[in-house]
Structure formats: C-alpha cells, structure tokens
Amino acid sequence: MQTHREIFRSIKDIPREEFLAGGTGLCGGCGGLLGLRLFSKALGPNTVFVNAAGCMTLLAVFPFSPFRGSWLYTAMACAPAGAQGVRDALDVLIEKGRLPPSDDVSVVVVTGDGAAHGIGLQSTLAAVHRGLDFFYFCYDNEAFGNTGFQMSPSSPLGSRTATTPPGSTAPAGTTTRKQDLFELWRAQSPPFVATVSPAYPLDLMDKVARAKRRAGPKLFLSFATCPPGWGVEPADAVTVAKLAVETGVWPLKEAVDGAVTHTVVPHRFRPVEDYLVVQTRYRHLFEPVRQEELLRQLQEVVDRYWASAHNNNG
Amino acid sequence: MTRDLLTGNAAAAWAARLAAVDYIPAYPITPATEIVETLADWVRRGEIQSRLVTMDSEHSMLAAAGAAAATGARVFTASSSQGLLYAIEMLYAVAGWRVPLVLVNVARAVAAPITLEPDHNDILAARDSGFLQIHTASCQEVLDSILIGYRLAEHPDVLLPVLVNLDGFYLSFSREPVDIPDANEVREFLPTYEPVHARFSASHAMAQGVAVLGASAYAFFKYQMQRAAEMAETVHETIATEFCRRFGRCYGSVEGYRLDDADLVIVMSNSFSTIGKAEVRRLRERGHRVGLLRLRIVRPFPHKELVWLLGGRRAVAVIDQNLSVGKGGILFAEIASAFQGRPAPPMLSFVGGLGGRRFRPGEFDQIAAAMARAAHEGGSSVPRLLYSAVEYRQVSEMLRIAHHDVPASVV
Numbered sequence: 001m002q003t004h005r006e007i008f009r010s011i012k013d014i015p016r017e018e019f020l021a022g023g024t025g026l027c028g029g030c031g032g033l034l035g036l037r038l039f040s041k042a043l044g045p046n047t048v049f050v051n052a053a054g055c056m057t058l059l060a061v062f063p064f065s066p067f068r069g070s071w072l073y074t075a076m077a078c079a080p081a082g083a084q085g086v087r088d089a090l091d092v093l094i095e096k097g098r099l100p101p102s103d104d105v106s107v108v109v110v111t112g113d114g115a116a117h118g119i120g121l122q123s124t125l126a127a128v129h130r131g132l133d134f135f136y137f138c139y140d141n142e143a144f145g146n147t148g149f150q151m152s153p154s155s156p157l158g159s160r161t162a163t164t165p166p167g168s169t170a171p172a173g174t175t176t177r178k179q180d181l182f183e184l185w186r187a188q189s190p191p192f193v194a195t196v197s198p199a200y201p202l203d204l205m206d207k208v209a210r211a212k213r214r215a216g217p218k219l220f221l222s223f224a225t226c227p228p229g230w231g232v233e234p235a236d237a238v239t240v241a242k243l244a245v246e247t248g249v250w251p252l253k254e255a256v257d258g259a260v261t262h263t264v265v266p267h268r269f270r271p272v273e274d275y276l277v278v279q280t281r282y283r284h285l286f287e288p289v290r291q292e293e294l295l296r297q298l299q300e301v302v303d304r305y306w307a308s309a310h311n312n313n314g
Numbered sequence: 315m316t317r318d319l320l321t322g323n324a325a326a327a328w329a330a331r332l333a334a335v336d337y338i339p340a341y342p343i344t345p346a347t348e349i350v351e352t353l354a355d356w357v358r359r360g361e362i363q364s365r366l367v368t369m370d371s372e373h374s375m376l377a378a379a380g381a382a383a384a385t386g387a388r389v390f391t392a393s394s395s396q397g398l399l400y401a402i403e404m405l406y407a408v409a410g411w412r413v414p415l416v417l418v419n420v421a422r423a424v425a426a427p428i429t430l431e432p433d434h435n436d437i438l439a440a441r442d443s444g445f446l447q448i449h450t451a452s453c454q455e456v457l458d459s460i461l462i463g464y465r466l467a468e469h470p471d472v473l474l475p476v477l478v479n480l481d482g483f484y485l486s487f488s489r490e491p492v493d494i495p496d497a498n499e500v501r502e503f504l505p506t507y508e509p510v511h512a513r514f515s516a517s518h519a520m521a522q523g524v525a526v527l528g529a530s531a532y533a534f535f536k537y538q539m540q541r542a543a544e545m546a547e548t549v550h551e552t553i554a555t556e557f558c559r560r561f562g563r564c565y566g567s568v569e570g571y572r573l574d575d576a577d578l579v580i581v582m583s584n585s586f587s588t589i590g591k592a593e594v595r596r597l598r599e600r601g602h603r604v605g606l607l608r609l610r611i612v613r614p615f616p617h618k619e620l621v622w623l624l625g626g627r628r629a630v631a632v633i634d635q636n637l638s639v640g641k642g643g644i645l646f647a648e649i650a651s652a653f654q655g656r657p658a659p660p661m662l663s664f665v666g667g668l669g670g671r672r673f674r675p676g677e678f679d680q681i682a683a684a685m686a687r688a689a690h691e692g693g694s695s696v697p698r699l700l701y702s703a704v705e706y707r708q709v710s711e712m713l714r715i716a717h718h719d720v721p722a723s724v725v
C-alpha cells in the first residue's frame with residue numbers, strides 16, 4: 001500500500017494516554033467511538049467537544065463524562081453554531097484578558113452523518129463559510145444510528161435501512177446515492193478536509209497532527225462500522241472497516257487547501273462484493289436472487305471513482 | 315447621564331452597549347433589525363468591545379449565544395416572531411444549560427397569515443422554555459429592563475436567561491425621550507460578568523447539556539429551574555429596588571394605574587397598556603371607578619401580587635393580545651389560575667389587538683359595561699373576540715373586489 005505519513009509512523013508513536021475513557025454506554029464494536037477515541041488521543045486533553053444529537057450524545061450521561069476535556073450537547077441542527085459561540089467567547093475573553101491564553105482549548109464538533117448531511121448541513125456550511133477555527137468530526141455509519149438505523153443522505157445505494165427496506169417496488173433498498181460530504185466541504189476551500197478510518201489509526205492520527213497546524217475549518221469524515229445497523233459482529237468491526245478501504249469503497253484521502261491526496265491506496269483492489277457480503281444490510285443483493293445489475297453498478301461506482309482519482313493524480 | 319430621543323430598538327442597543335456585552339450573534343428580522351445594525355455600527359467604529367457574528371438562522375444564533383454564555387462571555391441578541399419560533403428548540407436548551415444572557419424579542423404576530431405588526435403569540439410561545447420574561451411598555455423601560463435583566467440572569471440564585479419584550483412598530487420605531495445612564499454608573503450597578511459555574515477552559519473542564527437516564531435526574535434539573543424562577547421574584551425585587559435608588563426609575567412585576575380606589579380593573583401588558591391608561595382616564599371622567607394593572611413580568615409569574623391587587627375588586631377584565639386557538643387569551647388563563655383556592659373577583663376575558671390592530675375607545679366602553687354587569691352577574695372564562703362591524707365590512711369589501719364569497723362564520 002502506498003502511504004503518506006509525517007508524525008505517526010509506527011504504532012509506538014501512539015500515546016498510551018487516553019482522553020476518552022472506556023466503559024461508555026455505546027454498542028460493542030462501535031466504529032464511531034473507536035474513531036473518536038483515536039481522534040482525541042491525537043488532539044490531546046484541552047478540547048471542548050460540541051455535540052449534535054446522535055449516538056455519541058450518550059457518551060456524557062449525568063453525572064459522568066468520559067472526556068478529559070469539556071463537553072457541550074447542543075441539539076441536532078446546530079453543533080457548528082455552538083462551536084462558533086464557544087470559539088468566539090474564548091477569543092473575546094482572551095483578548096480582553098479575562099482568560100489566560102494558556103487556558104485556550106480546541107473546539108471540536110462531533111456529529112453523525114445524519115446530522116452532518118441533513119438537518120445540520122446548513123449550520124455546518126455556514127460555519128465553514130465564516131472560516132470558523134474548529135475541528136469537525138463526523139462518524140459516518142451511513143444512517144441514523146441512534147433512532148434505529150433510518151436512511152440518511154449518507155446511506156449508500158443498495159443498502160437496507162429501517163426506512164428503505166428492500167421491497168418489490170424498491171428491491172435495491174436505498175435507491176439514492178451517497179451524498180459526498182467531503183466534496184461539499186471542499187467546494188468552500190477550507191484548509192483541511194479528510195476521510196479517515198479507525199482501521200487505519202496511524203493515518204487518522206497523522207492527519208489530526210497535520211490539521212492541528214492549521215487554523216480554520218477542518219473536517220474529519222470517519223468511517224464508522226455500526227454492528228447493529230450493518231448486521232456485523234462487534235468483533236468484526238475493524239475487519240469490515242479494512243475491507244471498505246481494500247475494496248476502494250472508502251477512499252482514505254485529504255484535501256489540504258483544496259488539493260486532494262489519497263493517503264492510503266491499495267496496490268490491488270478487492271472486489272466490492274467482498275465488502276458487501278459480510279453485512280446483512282446488503283443481504284438482499286444476494287438472496288433470494290442475486291441482483292446482478294445492482295452489484296455491477298456498485299462496482300462501477302467505485303471503479304469510476306478510482307479511475308478519475310488516478311487521472312487527476314489525486 | 316444624557317437624554318436623547320431614542321426608538322425602542324435604539325434603546326435596546328444602548329442597553330447592550332452599557333452592559334458592555336462581549337458577544338452578539340445576529341440574524342435579521344423586521345422589526346428587530348435596527349437593534350443589531352446599531353450595534354454593528356458601534357462595533358465597526360470601535361466604540362464597543364464586542365464581537366458581532368452574523369449567523370445562518372435564529373436556531374444557530376441561539377446555539378452560539380448559549381454556547382458563548384456557557385464559555386463565560388456576556389451575551390446579547392435580539393429577534394422577533396418567526397425568528398423566535400425558529401429558535402424555540404434552543405431556548406429550551408440554553409435555559410436548561412442555566413446560562414445567563416439577554417434576548418430581546420420585538421413582538422410581531424406569527425404567520426400564517428404573515429404580517430409585520432405585533433401581538434404576543436411569539437413571546438408567549440417561549441413562555442414555558444425557562445427564559446424569564448419582562449414585557450415593556452416604553453423605550454425607557456426597554457433600556458432599563460435589559461440592564462436589570464442581566465443582573466437577574468447572572469444572579470447566582472437565578473442563572474436563567476431573560477427575554478425582554480417590546481412591541482414591534484409601536485415601540486421599536488417610536489422615538490421617545492430616554493435617559494441614557496452614565497457608563498460608569500452602569501458599571502457599578504452591573505459589573506463585568508464573572509461566571510459562577512459555566513465556563514470552558516483548559517484548566518476547568520465541564521460537561522454541559524449532558525444526557526440523563528431516568529426521570530429522577532431529569533425532574534431534578536427541571537425542578538431546580540422552577541425553584542430558580544421562584545427565587546427570581548424576590549431577586550428581581552431587590553435588583554429593581556437598587557436600580558430605583560441609583561437611577562430613580564422604579565419597576566415591579568406589575569404596574570398599577572389608578573388602582574387604589576378602583577372597583578373595576580383592566581389587565582393588559584406591553585405598549586398597548588398606554589392606550590389602556592388613556593381609556594381609564596376617559597372612563598373615570600364618565601364616572602366609572604376603573605383602574606389598570608399592567609403585567610410586566612410574565613415569568614416568574616407574580617401569583618401573590620396579582621391576588622393581592624386584584625382580589626376584592628368588583629370585576630376584572632383581562633385583555634389578551636394573543637390567541638391560544640381553541641382556548642382564548644393566554645394571560646387570562648394564567649391570571650384566573652392564580653386565584654385557585656381563593657375567592658376570585660368576577661373575571662372576563664377579551665382578545666384583541668391582534669396583528670397590531672389598535673383598540674377602539676368604543677370597545678373600552680363595552681368592556682367597562684361588561685365588567686359592571688359581571689360585578690352583579692359573575693364573570694365568564696369564555697373569551698370575547700374584539701372585532702368590529704367596521705372591520706368586517708372592510709374585509710368583506712376586499713373579498714368582494716377580489717370576487718370571493720364572504721364567510722359568515724367570524725361574526
């Protein structure tokens with residue numbers, strides 16, 4: 001595999017210290033939580049996590065918080081606006097000498113794909129437009145996980161969700177294509193936009209280290225296996241996340257000042273089917289009858305993506 | 315101190331300036347825009363040390379406002395009508411975070427149909443959110459109530475955000491002489507905000523707005539808010555007394571007008587109560603012993619004061635400038651409930667002044683007559699909708715010109 005790393009080159013570079021404690025109420029094998037844990041390890045303890053409604057809202061449950069830093073739950077639509085208020089207040093208080101600069105903290109939005117692509121997209125793009133200095137961590141489990149796995153704009157074509165169950169009028173399940181949050185962000189030229197995966201911790205943490213050096217909006221779009229929603233065993237969460245990268249379904253990339261680089265590129269791509277067959281949310285593609293045409297389309301989407309990525313040298 | 319002709323909006327902006335607010339998230343809506351525009355101008359000229367950020371909606375505006383207050387800044391913002399309703403989800407959140415800030419609402423009726431003129435369905439939709447509510451009747455009171463509002467919101471026994479209401483057009487754009495207190499004197503009354511519990515910093519980690527599992531924790535938080543709001547009654551009294559001593563203007567939860575010897579009492583709120591006062595003077599000249607009670611603080615609701623001031627009257631009429639569809643006037647229901655378990659005067663409910671519609675002198679004659687009758691026959695909670703034959707004819711005429719049939723159901 002072709003890789004690109006600056007700071008986190010080996011497992012030994014990962015700090016042992018935890019800033020997000022274990023024992024939370026989230027599902028075993030939650031890919032979103034695993035990604036967030038690695039993310040916070042790279043970021044350090046001086047953080048405020050500003051959260052939109054979703055599974056991660058159940059991280060801080062009165063009177064406990066698993067974070068070494070601070071936490072603010074806002075609402076589903078407006079975590080980036082909450083981040084704006086925190087950032088601005090910190091700036092003003094430091095400017096006026098009411099808070100020592102050493103007391104400053106990084107502001108991080110934590111949100112699921114449902115909030116990021118849907119109800120929260122307005123406040124997100126607005127915060128990017130204002131050039132807010134913040135990290136945006138979106139764990140992408142490709143549906144509304146917390147409410148029982150309903151379709152979100154991030155749900156992939158051909159996947160089963162609770163509101164797009166496959167049926168005679170829509171054998172594909174979800175009939176729409178996954179909305180591209182990476183490109184929605186990139187269109188506004190923020191300094192840093194990346195996809196990451198908890199199955200590639202060094203890549204993830206290295207990107208955080210690079211992003212930390214830049215002011216402005218910074219997106220981390222993190223692949224998030226969701227065992228109950230996807231129908232995989234908790235123990236297989238990381239394997240499935242690996243398969244997503246090895247089949248080319250989840251490209252690991254970053255855009256620094258708009259220029260896209262793929263940070264992990266498999267030498268040989270595995271067939272997309274290898275990734276699909278291990279999840280019950282795609283079972284209807286294989287039984288009772290194989291949906292050949294749809295499977296071909298799903299492979300084609302990935303092939304086309306990589307063909308254009310190679311052509312653009314990205 | 316200087317004295318100037320200020321609109322209600324300018325008075326609100328002046329109050330924010332005098333309170334030396336740190337942060338102003340903004341989103342425009344008529345008739346509140348002038349408040350934020352005025353502040354933006356001062357920020358750009360360097361006349362105030364505040365940061366003003368234009369947000370993408372009122373929902374985001376309140377999220378930013380609350381989050382900044384939770385970080386330890388003094389925050390001011392303003393909205394109206396559709397904007398306030400759009401932000402309601404965040405009003406509940408911010409109040410639940412127990413962070414102090416002042417939000418000005420420039421009252422405007424709510425669509426549909428859409429209009430720019432005021433009534434109080436917008437502000438009263440925020441009634442149960444946990445924001446305290448001060449309803450003002452003059453440009454001076456707007457300025458003063460915002461300063462008092464910060465002291466109230468930031469008081470360690472209260473820690474609830476405050477909504478200050480002023481009527482769109484009638485106050486927002488009316489110029490009145492306003493005393494602008496000296497900045498140093500205001501600083502003595504309202505020192506720099508020192509957060510008691512709410513602040514985010516590297517040396518002070520805090521979890522705010524967390525989830526609760528189970529009703530016992532949820533109710534624990536909600537009951538604390540209720541207790542804080544109850545405390546706010548006496549806290550407001552203390553602050554208002556101090557304000558009165560320093561600045562010579564005195565405010566209570568309610569304002570009485572010619573109440574002492576009044577047999578019949580009209581209850582109103584906000585700017586139209588000045589119309590009510592003029593009508594009281596006119597009715598007095600005709601021999602009715604009428605007085606007026608203006609409800610100034612709607613949250614915390616002044617149960618005791620109302621019972622004290624209205625109890626024993628021969629009749630009371632509540633004029634609501636809002637409509638809870640299918641019920642009637644919201645304030646009538648609140649005032650009537652204050653008498654639960656005590657002898658109440660006969661009470662009548664009137665709904666009018668919707669969408670900026672002015673009250674007519676003839677209506678006050680009818681209200682006085684109805685009260686006089688109720689004094690013998692007893693009151694009624696069935697709302698009477700103030701709508702005149704003249705208005706009905708106006709609408710009929712419009713419909714006729716547009717070639718539509720005229721519905722008969724309203725009259």
Ligand SMILES: Cc1ncc(C[n+]2csc(CCOP(=O)(O)OP(=O)(O)O)c2C)c(N)n1
Pocket residue numbers: 053054055056075076077111112113114115116141143144145146147152
């Ligand atoms: C305004 C509003 N509408 C609906 C909800 C209910 N709700 C809570 S979590 C959630 C799903 C969030 O989905 P996503 O952002 O993908 O995060 P995940 O649940 O997958 O962690 C919804 C719809 C809400 N909290 N607020």
Ligand code: SF4
Pocket residue numbers: 026027028029030031032033055141145146224225226227228229
């Ligand atoms: S439902 Fe999915 S995303 Fe939510 S906690 Fe469980 S595994 Fe994580």
